[in-house]
Amino acid sequence: MTEPVLSIENLTIALPEGADRAFAVDGVNLQLFAGEILCIVGESGSGKSMAANAMMGLLPDLVRPVDGRIVYGKVDLLDKTEAELMDLRGRKLAMIFQEPMSALNPLMRVEDQIAEVYEAHRLLSPKTRAARAVELLTEVGIPDPAKAAKAYPFQLSGGQRQRVMIAMALALEPEILIADEPTTALDVTTQAQILKLIRDLQRKRGMAVMFITHDFGVVAEIADRVAVMQLGKIVETGTADAVLDNPQHAYTRKLIAAIPRLAAGQAPVRKEKTPVLEVESLSKTYRTGGGLFSKPRVVEAVKDVSLQLAEGETLGIVGESGSGKSSVGRCLVRLMEPDQGTVRLAGRDMAHLKGERLRAARGSIQMIFQDPYASLNPRAKIGRIIAEGPMAHGVARREAYERAARLLELVGLDVSAIDRYPHEFSGGQRQRVGIARALALEPRVIIADEAVSALDVSIQAQVLDLLADLKERLDLALIFITHDLRVAAQICDRIAVMHRGEFVETGPAHDIFNRPRNAYTRTLIEAIPGREKELATVG
Amino acid sequence: MLRFILMRLVKAAIILIAILTLNFFLIHAAPGDPAAVLAGEAGAADAQFIEQLRERFGLDKPLLTQLGIYLGGVLQLDLGYSYRQQMPVADLIFARLPATLLLTLTAFVIALVLGTLAGVLASARVGKWSDTVISTLALLFYATPLFWVALMAVLVFSVFLNWLPGFGYETVGANYTGFRRALDIAQHLILPATTLGLFFMAVYMRMTRASMLEVSQLDFVKTARAKGLKPGIIQRRHIFRNAMLPVVTLAGLQAGQLVGGAVLTETVFAWPGIGRLMFEALAQRDYNLLLGIFFVSAAMVLLFNLITDILYRVVDPRIRVAS
């Protein structure tokens, strides 16, 4: 085997006192070879980003390596002075980050930020630097590169920004590119494009790429080799195929098992039930800005959306960010005022209720939120969080707390949770509390808005199981809003695909995945990372 | 941009009229009136005399009529006439305004330049002794009453050491001209401008330091480091420029308040500015003069805010291009 371009030997990085564990990275050994993409995969907090930052010498102030070596070109990078590292950074080792918005200086033009790479290494004249910037932008496939070069970051889309980041990283043709979750913040179709771009460039230049991700789908798309990290340690390494198809370590197996399968089952034939929720011609238009002298900006977030939901049924609304899927959910629960349309809930039009009557009617439609950290009042105990709703609807305090206790049990939490504060719980547990809260009012319909998107994949699987179980036991009608088609495939009976405020296609989940009729739906499904691999495996 | 400025001017005009109206009623709610004060200074007066004065000042008219007359004048840029000083209000204010502007702008520049410099320095050596010294000094300046520093400065530099003049705008009666006069004024300016600037210097320093530290945690700074840029360039080009945005906002807000702070400084240093004029006008119930001063100082606040906003647009492309 050839020499690795870079090897990490027994790297150990200490966390500051008071952290939840002593070492962020604990005795990690890794080798990176020229011309390969090595994926480091792990859940949040596994230490994968720390390792990457250590290679660049960009660890946070309070975190320091205590043991091990990072050998590049026969020398240990950890021994290098800051000045020596500065020379290597950008020239030999380059890095791209998760958030392309915040990773670019908002006050500088794109071309200047690219030109800085040359400037840092005293290469080229200012004029040629600008010309190079345009060339690089062309190479990473930005439309109208000359214009983009003069643009400020905020004038570009998320995908374009990430392309700028890549252009910047590639400016000096580094040997090693470190990509820290570069597609996590992007929509699925954009993600597919960026992954392809990285793959292509890596092939073209024969770079070594270390790609950090939490998403096995992405791994399947891009990795040559995979290293799986858990709590600072590498638990398994191997070729992509070997690890994905034949995981050895229990943790790896658990992770892979937790990935929602794309194969949506044929929906069981249900006996016809009366629809509990009927939505007709729902529309919502935003107007922002505008005043005495300027015209407002108009965005049609929801355009003429109609849907029906029967008891016990789960409807998925999928779409990319900005498609209007969340607006639909919020219009339904009246967190947002629809401009037009009717929302008939058990025969009553919710869309036009006001004041006290709206407040009273709210009990029958509830919501589960995305962020388990933001959805619970940090200054209220769990018991109060759940009991508040019933109490607001006139249930006596004691009874409300008893109901809260029953619900906690139902969602798989200990009753003692009632007297504790949210910060004492993990993300998954909090999401269970959120579900209990939604159930507390015994609603007819529950809307889950990206309810599992913020969770790690293993936790996500548990919560999805819980929801499926509850749906079955309580015969709930559920609207499941998500950007993740895999999740939708797993839990939904029917799916509505949303694009630019409209339902472009609605149908049974199985049909949508296997026989998409709409072109956009097809693009969306084809962009799902790891799909090809999965299809190939399933055969 | 032009439309933006126009819009801001319209808004400013509305605020100004609101301020004038509020103050008009406030001042008239105060006990006593200028006629009585003026009569008092004459050493004796009878009802006839006071009535005569009231009529002359238009104080015999209903309050709303007076307000209407006043605002009507203001709309024609006529700030009225000070009966106490026997001069048009505008003349009085513009005679004093240069002194106040000189004082406040000098203090402002001192505060902004030294404050941000110190803030940058402290943030660059965060945790080291130079940071501790700068931060402690800033905290002290921040906590010290302005008028007291002023008094102590006079005591030390003027009375004990006799290095600098402790009062006034220039050497009275010296009749310097040209450069000699400028130098003379500059000497008189040092103590008041520095003491007035100290507090704001502390504010800017603390703000700059905090802002620099905050920005230095942002992702794009990491990007800049990943490019291999030198720390100095990262500090200047990436951190400083972004860190200055909140400082600019604050500077705009504070610049307006400098005018208020000038009342104390002008009192201690006998600086012939509008701060003192206001205090005198207040005691004498010189309604028109007082309203005029409020008009001018509020206009200055609004002007500073406008300049800040324009500056902000220049610095921050997001706002500039979005409009």
Next chain:
Amino acid sequence: MKAMLKRLSLLAAALFVSTALHAEPVTGGRANVVIQPEPPSLMVGLVQNGPTQMVAGNIYEGLLRYDTDLKPMPQLAMSWEVSEDGLTYTFHLHENVKWHDGEPFTAADVVFSADVFLRETHPRLRASLEHMEEISTPDDHTVVFKLKQPFGPFIGIFEVGTMPMIPKHIYEGTDFANNPANNTPIGTGPFKFAEWEKGSHILLTKNEDYYEEGRPYLDEIYWHVIPDAASRAVAYETGVVDVLPGGSIENFDVQRIADMENTCITDKGWEYFGPHSWMWLNNREGPTSDVRFRKAVMYAMDREFARDALWNGLGKIANSPVSSSTRFHTDDVTEYAYDPDKARALLEEMGYDGTPVRLLPLPYGETWQRWAEAVKQNLDEVGIKVEIVATDVAGWNQKLAEWDYDIAFTYLYQYGDPALGVARSYVSTNIAKGSQWNNVEGYVNEDVDALFEQAAVAVTPEERQERYTKVQQVLTDEVPVAWLLELGFPTIYRCNVKDLVTTAIGVNDGFKDAYIEK
């Protein structure tokens, strides 16, 4: 305490040596003088406040001046006669007097000034002119005032601040208050108005055509506007100014400045005004309506301490409503020495129940503020509960004018004669809301009314003295107000500035005779 008293007595001694020696006057030079506050206008016919009079007294002139014993001296009038019956006053004017614009000054100007201009604009003079029957001009240089009945103080109203001569050729037929000429005052005085930079200085230059040969001696007077007492002291110390008129600097600074080299100090030059300070005691209601309470206040106050601590030992304890520099003063009155025990006894006797009284300080600066605090503490110590009400000049004016107070500091001028400056505060015919220059305390005593009325119109000084003595005795017995001090305002100046304070109004018309010894 002893050391301080000694210092103060040295200071007092210094007061009397200042103007003793006379040498030959020197021509030329500039006097740098402080003016505080900046006058609103220099047109003394329209504005009669202190700073205006101080500057304008050197631009304008009256018919007479008065020496420090209030004896009339010639000014625009070379000589004058008063008829036996005290009804006719005849003035002979200087013949070659010119206004600063070159127009001749004549008897017509006198008539215009007294009968037209000032009658409209000068309330204090207007009151005195009530006694006048008619004014006539037998020729261009003679003026005759004819009275309705004898009026003793009449001879005292010809000073520049009371009856300044106004140029008829400029003002006749105009709107006096809005005449643009108000900004460039034209008088007959020894100095001409030259320049006024608001907020900075006023410059007067020598009137080369002045009718008194050789005068004035100075080339110019530079009045410095320095709006801060401490700064004014520094200005003197650093040699920027040479003359600090009374009230220019805080009293606490007087001692230090007076101790400087080549520095003279005098409290003369205020005799015409006779500034007399007291506390109004509201006779209408509250504890102060009880004479025993008012007497208790008199006994409770340590006026000597106040004079020594706050007024540098200058001035006299006022033992009577009439100042000792004013005519017809008597010491034959009831005296109130500092005696807290007596005060307590009086309060006990009246059964004072501890009702708090509101005390209005005079809003004229630190000294007055401190004085109010000291008095409050004095009263506290004999058991009178005092609440100081803070207010500014306008608020103070209004509270007094509307009788909304219990105790209030004030000081008023006496203008040389009880009929002009004393009676107004005590006669019951002078009780009216809306003014603070009348009988603000609301004291009513018909005997006092009668005595004051008779004294004003009595022909001979002896007759007047008899009645004024009686009235002073009655008043000190009934304590309608609590007299404090006859204020001594020190004029501080370089000793080589000679003959600055020679008249009863001091610096106000002093630069006519002043010269600077090299």
Next chain:
Amino acid sequence: MSDFWKRFSRNRGAVIGIVILAVVVLVAILAPMLFPQSPWRMVQRPFLPPLSMNQYLLGTDALGRDVLTGLAYGAQVSLLVGIVSTVAALLVGIPIGALAGYFGGAADDVLMRFTEFFQTVPSFALAIVLVAIFEPNIQSIIAAIAVVSWPPVARLVRGEVLSLRSREYIEAAILSGQTSAAIIWRQVLPNTLSPIIVLASLMVATAILLESSLSFLGLGDPNMMSWGYMIGAARTVIRQAWWLSFFPGVAILLTVLALNLIGEGLNDALNPRLARRGK
């Protein structure tokens, strides 16, 4: 809570601040016992220099009043004005900010224009005018300080509420049918508490400075011995008696410094995310 104290006490400045403030508070409370004589009482000859008599350690003023006694009673006034005016400003600012932030739209517009308006008027000048007009006494001073200091509270609370408003737990509370009043009171305001506490501690400091500035200009309550008054009264005699303006100035400086230190300590302890920076 114990976590809070741990973080707070780790901040050296904050501990110093607490100690100084404790001393000031103690002196203020115990003043009538430590110095039974009125601070206005003329006890010795005027202008007695410090340390020249054991009984009057810091000397006497222009009327022979004991400076040390004055300082002790001045502490009462400073703390009283500082705390009461801050509470008053909070009582005005919090509701305005909360309503504007929670309801948004037209209510926000109107309330924020109103707030902006008060920020445009030069605040110290406005305070002077208010005190002068309503005549200097403790109530008018407190009111004037409150009037000029509530806008930052309103802005802060509005900003906080605005960001909380879109928090999911607030939306959950809306969906659960709670009334707006209950949501503001029980869900929103408790979560704005930490920045408000920090701001309040700094506002007390600013209010003390404002009160002393007003008193310095002669706009203090004439019946209360305050530090600003002492400096103002001493200004004219600064050359004869430096100590008269020096000691009260130091007292203000220390108290304001202490409050600022405490404010920073609170900020670090209550917002641990920020605290980690810069260490």
